[in-house]
Amino acid sequence: MAGGAEMKAAASPNVNGNFDPTAIEVEPLPPVLSEHGVEKPSEKSREIVLGRNVHTTCYSITEPEVNDEQIGDKEAQMAAVLARYRKSLMERTKHHLGYPYNPDFDYGALAQLQHFSINNLGDPFIESNYGVHSRQFEVGVLDWFARLWEIEQNNYWGYITNCGTEGNLHGILVGREVFPDGIFDLRVKLLANKDKPAILNVNIGTTVKGAVDDLDHVIQTLEECGFSHDRFYIHCDGALFGLMMPFVKRAPKVSFKKPIGSVSVSGHKFVGCPMPCGVQITRMEHINVLSSNVEYLASRDATTMGSRNCHAPIFLRLHGAGISAMLNELSSTVVFERPRDEEFVRRWQLACEGNIAHVVVMPNVTMEKLDFFLNELVEKRSTWYEGDVQPPCIAAEVGKENCFCALHK
Numbered sequence: 445m446a447g448g449a450e451m452k453a454a455a456s457p458n459v460n461g462n463f464d465p466t467a468i469e470v471e472p473l474p475p476v477l478s479e480h481g482v483e484k485p486s487e488k489s490r491e492i493v494l495g496r497n498v499h500t501t502c503y504s505i506t507e508p509e510v511n512d513e514q515i516g517d518k519e520a521q522m523a524a525v526l527a528r529y530r531k532s533l534m535e536r537t538k539h540h541l542g543y544p545y546n547p548d549f550d551y552g553a554l555a556q557l558q559h560f561s562i563n564n565l566g567d568p569f570i571e572s573n574y575g576v577h578s579r580q581f582e583v584g585v586l587d588w589f590a591r592l593w594e595i596e597q598n599n600y601w602g603y604i605t606n607c608g609t610e611g612n613l614h615g616i617l618v619g620r621e622v623f624p625d626g627i628f629d630l631r632v633k634l635l636a637n638k639d640k641p642a643i644l645n646v647n648i649g650t651t652v653k654g655a656v657d658d659l660d661h662v663i664q665t666l667e668e669c670g671f672s673h674d675r676f677y678i679h680c681d682g683a684l685f686g687l688m689m690p691f692v693k694r695a696p697k698v699s700f701k702k703p704i705g706s707v708s709v710s711g712h713k714f715v716g717c718p719m720p721c722g723v724q725i726t727r728m729e730h731i732n733v734l735s736s737n738v739e740y741l742a743s744r745d746a747t748t749m750g751s752r753n754c755h756a757p758i759f760l761r762l763h764g765a766g767i768s769a770m771l772n773e774l775s776s777t778v779v780f781e782r783p784r785d786e787e788f789v790r791r792w793q794l795a796c797e798g799n800i801a802h803v804v805v806m807p808n809v810t811m812e813k814l815d816f817f818l819n820e821l822v823e824k825r826s827t828w829y830e831g832d833v834q835p836p837c838i839a840a841e842v843g844k845e846n847c848f849c850a851l852h853k
C-alpha cells in the first residue's frame with residue numbers, strides 16, 4: 445500500500461494501534477430540518493428527516509509520506525478500519541428491512557475476478573476493441589430474460605444496465621424515438637389525444653406502496669380508446685417486482701406476446717446481486733430506430749438467478765396489533781404507519797414517506813426476522829402513544845378500512 449493513498453479514521457479518536465475493531469459507534473440522531481434548515485421540534489407538519497451528515501464521520505485520505513517508515517503501522521491501522529467497517533456492515537445488514545434489496549447471496553466464487561477491470565463497453569452483441577469483457581455471460585443472461593418475457597432470440601435487443609432506473613430511461617427513450625410525437629401520459633388523456641400515439645410506463649410494483657399496474661387492463665383501455673398496436677409504446681418498469689410477478693399466478697403476465705415495447709428490472713433487488721445492476725430488453729425493430737452511435741455503458745458479470753417465493757404475512761400481524769397497514773394486490777410491500785421514533789426507523793432502515801413507512805418482503809427476509817421486527821415494533825410503539833399522543837391517521841394513504849387511528853378504528 446506504500447504507493448497509494450491511504451485511509452485514516454478522522455472521526456474516531458482511538459484508531460491508532462490497538463483499538464477494538466468490534467466497537468460499534470452509537471449514531472447520533474440528525475436534527476429535524478425545516479425548509480430553511482433551522483432546527484424545529486414541531487410535531488404538527490411532518491418535515492423530511494434527513495440522514496446523518498456523513499462528513500462528520502468520514503475517513504479522510506492521507507497522502508503517503510516520502511520516507512514512510514511506518515508502513516507496517518499504517519497497514520495494521522487500515523486492516524483494523526476495514527475489520528470494523530465489515531462488522532458494521534454485518535450489523536446493518538441484520539437490521540435491513542425497508543429497502544427492497546436481497547442480500548441473500550454468496551458470490552465468493554467470483555472473488556477471483558476482482559483483479560480485473562472488466563467492462564462491457566457498447567453493444568453487448570458486438571465486441572468492442574476492449575478485450576477484458578464478459579459479453580459471453582451477459583448475452584446468456586439476456587437470452588434467459590428473453591425466454592422469460594417470451595421474445596425470440598433474433599427479435600430482441602437488450603443489455604445489462606447499471607440499475608433499474610437506467611432501464612426505465614432507456615425504455616422511455618426508445619418509446620420517444622419510435623413515436624417522436626407521442627403522448628406520454630395517463631389514460632384520461634388518451635381520448636383527448638386520439639390523433640397522437642401514446643407512450644406509457646406500466647409499473648410492475650411501485651417503490652413506496654408496491655402497487656402493481658394491471659398490464660392487461662392498460663392494453664384493453666388503449667384498444668377501447670381506438671389505439672391500434674402500432675400506435676402505442678408500453679414500457680414495463682419491473683425494477684421492484686419484475687422477477688416476482690412470474691411466480692404469482694394471478695398476476696398479469698409480462699410478455700412480448702402482448703403489445704409491449706420494453707421491460708426492465710433491477711438486478712440487485714429480487715435477484716440479489718451484490719452491486720447495483722439491471723436488465724433492459726426491447727424489441728429489435730425498435731432499437732433500430734435509435735441512432736447507431738449511442739454508447740451504452742453495460743454493467744458487468746452474469747449472476748445466477750435467485751430464489752422465488754415471496755409473501756407478506758407481516759401484514760396480518762400488524763393489523764392484529766392494531767397498527768394501520770396495507771398490502772396492495774399481488775404485492776409484497778407492506779405499507780404501515782411511520783414509526784414515531786426515528787432511532788427505530790434508522791435501526792430497521794425503513795424507507796418513509798410522510799406518515800407511512802414500508803417493509804418490502806424479499807427472499808432474504810425470514811419469518812424470524814419479521815417476528816423480531818414486529819415484536820420490537822409492538823413493544824416500542826406502546827411507549828410512543830401515551831396520554832394525548834395518538835398514532836397518525838394514514839387513511840389517505842392506505843384507505844379508511846386499513847387505518848386504525850383514533851378516528852377510524
Ligand SMILES: *Cc1c(COP(=O)(O)O)cnc(C)c1O
Nearest residue numbers: 607608609649650651683684710
Ligand atoms: C427501485 C426502483 C426503481 C429504481 O431502480 P434502481 O435499480 O434503484 O435504479 C425504479 N422503479 C421502481 C418501481 C423501483 O422499485
